Amino acid sequence: MPIFTAxxxxxxxxxxxxxxxxxxxxxxxxxxFINIPQTYQDLMVVVTARVNGYQQQALAANLxxxxxxxxxxxxxxxxxxxxxxxxxxxxxxxxxxTYGAYSQVPSALxxxxxxxxxxxHILNYxxxxxxxxxxxxxxxxxxxxxxxxxxxxxxxxxxPVTTLQxxxxxxxxxxxxxxxxxxxxxxxxx
Amino acid sequence: MSMYPIATSTVSGSSTTTFTISNIPQTFSHLxxxxxxxxxxxxxxxxIYISFNGDSGTNYVAHYLFGSGTAAASGGSGANSGPMFFxxxxxxxxxxxxxxxxxxxxxxxYSNPNKNKVYKSFTGYDSNTLNVQAIWIFSGMWMNTxxxxxxxxxxxxxxxxxxxxxxxxxYGLSTSSVTxx
Numbered sequence: 001m002p003i004f005t006a007x008x009x010x011x012x013x014x015x016x017x018x019x020x021x022x023x024x025x026x027x028x029x030x031x032x033f034i035n036i037p038q039t040y041q042d043l044m045v046v047v048t049a050r051v052n053g054y055q056q057q058a059l060a061a062n063l064x065x066x067x068x069x070x071x072x073x074x075x076x077x078x079x080x081x082x083x084x085x086x087x088x089x090x091x092x093x094x095x096x097x098t099y100g101a102y103s104q105v106p107s108a109l110x111x112x113x114x115x116x117x118x119x120x121h122i123l124n125y126x127x128x129x130x131x132x133x134x135x136x137x138x139x140x141x142x143x144x145x146x147x148x149x150x151x152x153x154x155x156x157x158x159x160p161v162t163t164l165q166x167x168x169x170x171x172x173x174x175x176x177x178x179x180x181x182x183x184x185x186x187x188x189x190x
Numbered sequence: 191m192s193m194y195p196i197a198t199s200t201v202s203g204s205s206t207t208t209f210t211i212s213n214i215p216q217t218f219s220h221l222x223x224x225x226x227x228x229x230x231x232x233x234x235x236x237x238i239y240i241s242f243n244g245d246s247g248t249n250y251v252a253h254y255l256f257g258s259g260t261a262a263a264s265g266g267s268g269a270n271s272g273p274m275f276f277x278x279x280x281x282x283x284x285x286x287x288x289x290x291x292x293x294x295x296x297x298x299x300y301s302n303p304n305k306n307k308v309y310k311s312f313t314g315y316d317s318n319t320l321n322v323q324a325i326w327i328f329s330g331m332w333m334n335t336x337x338x339x340x341x342x343x344x345x346x347x348x349x350x351x352x353x354x355x356x357x358x359x360x361y362g363l364s365t366s367s368v369t370x371x
Contacts, residue, residue, distance in 0.1 A: 015193040015361055041198070041359060042224060078316045078323040080257030089257030091316070091323060123226040123292040129355065130226070131288045133315055150257070152314025152325045158288060185224065187359050188195045 014186075016044070021181035027052055027173035030064075031166040031180045038126045038160060040184030045120040049178035051168045053107025057145045059169030062102040063120050065132055065155050066163050075100050077153030084146065100167070101153035103138020107172065108145075115178065116140035125161040132161060193222065193361045200357035204230075207351045211360050212340040216301040218362030221338070223295040223311075227356035228287060229279045229345040237275035237346045238293075242307060242332045243339055250274040252330035259316075259323045274330045275346070280315035280322050287353050289322075291315040301337040308332075 017040070020033045029051070036043070045063060053059045067073075075098045078091045092099050105116030118138035124130050131154050138149040166180055196218075197211050214221070229236065241250070252274035253266035267274060277293040295311035309332075314325035332338075343358055345351060 015195045074318070076316045076318040076323070078257060078259040078314060078325050080255065080262055080325045080327075087255075087262040089259055089262045089325070091259030093318070121224075121292060121294055123224060124290065124357075127355075129288060130290050131318075133226075133290065133292050135292050135294060135312060135314060137312065150312065150314070150325050150327060152292075152316050152323070154289065154316045154318055156318045186195055188198045190195070 017184045017186060019182050019184050021179070023179045024174055024176050027175055029168040029171060029173045031174070033164045033182050034162070036162050036164065036182070037184065040190060041187035042185035043122040043125045043161065044183040044185055045122070045164060045166070046181045046183065047105070047118040047166065047179070048115045049105045049118070049180070050115045050175045051105055051107040051172050052109070052175055053169065053172050054109070056107045056169070057142055058104040058116070058140050058147070059107040059172060060099060060102040061105045061116070061118050061138070062100040062167040063134060064100040064165045064167060065161050066157065066159055067165070073098060074156040075153060076156070077101060077151055079149060079151040082148050101134035101136050101151065103136050103149040103151065104140050104147065105138070106140050106142050107169070108142055111142050114142050122161060127158065128160055129158050131156050131158060192364050194218070194364065196360040196362050198357065198359045201352045201354050204354060205351055208342055208344040209358050210340060210342045211358070214339050214341065214360070215362065216337055219299065219365040220363040221297040221300045222361040222363060223293070223341070223358055224361065225293045225358035226290040227279060227293070227358070228290050228353040229350050230353050236279060236350070238277040238279060239273045239344050239346055240276045240309070240330070241273035241342045242334070243336055244342070245332070245334060246273055248272055249333045250330065251333070252276070252328060254326055254328045257325040276309060276311040276328050276330055277313040278324060278326060280317050289315060289317045289320070290356065297338065303335055303337055305335055306331055306333050307338055
């Protein structure tokens with residue numbers, strides 16, 4: 001199980017600091033980042049990925065906070081999606097299947113070079129009083145099938161974010177070449 | 191493209207109704223605002239407004255694409271409106287102050303003296319079992335070509351104020367002098 005430890009500090013200039021990254025060389029899911037430093041204002045997670053999804057055209061890339069994919073309780077999320085034909089909005093609650101914060105990425109076996117892009121924003125991730133709301137923006141294109149997703153998902157927990165885990169629809173593995181990077185966003189004085 | 195922090199502001203009391211960031215340097219190509227906030231003393235789902243350079247006149251317009259969790263919708267202001275919305279806040283209940291709404295907003299070419307200023311913002315919230323939720327993408331325009339030197343953010347409605355801990359950070363984005371990227 002690949003687990004990636006975030007850098008304790010970084011010397012890069014500017015506000016966006018890469019703190020952990022991996023590009024898969026073999027199929028795997030979930031991807032786990034531990035020891036997230038508590039020294040930034042926000043986190044941003046950038047994913048370019050493709051899932052081995054049997055006959056599915058696209059599957060979810062799910063972000064979870066401080067818990068393993070198998071026990072992601074306390075999440076709810078609201079989503080706005082467009083697939084080229086219609087725009088819809090839907091919601092998931094902790095009483096149902098728990099998806100964490102998610103968008104879709106390509107999963108068709110016949111499209112080996114098609115990777116989706118997803119960006120997760122986690123603001124105030126070090127707060128010990130606020131629940132954690134994640135903004136998600138994702139796109140996937142499969143030459144005849146595709147879409148865009150916007151969503152806001154909240155984990156009803158005030159614990160600071162120390163671990164991030166990126167799972168996938170039905171637990172299917174991400175293909176080789178999928179890339180996952182965690183950035184810290186500095187504020188003034190950080 | 192690189193991003194640099196310019197200013198940060200956090201509410202520590204209970205009577206703050208506006209944030210103002212002034213003396214914005216003109217040395218960047220674009221601006222980004224990142225914030226997390228909630229307001230109190232109004233019905234849930236009210237708006238957060240933005241204005242530039244102290245202009246409170248009817249020089250703004252805005253539109254949005256919105257998802258409620260059950261339906262998608264679009265709307266906007268009329269022409270020549272006052273300071274415009276760029277985000278909404280989740281709930282006005284004092285028992286739910288753990289729910290903040292995040293927002294990421296971009297203002298491109300903010301210092302160009304020949305362009306009206308356009309912004310786009312991405313925001314949303316989901317308050318779990320309180321069942322107050324939405325996802326938004328906003329566009330807005332300030333019909334003025336002046337370079338942006340100050341930004342004011344306020345809760346909608348009389349008597350409303352930001353809940354303690356609400357904060358907004360301003361960033362400047364620089365571009366390459368070689369590629370213009």
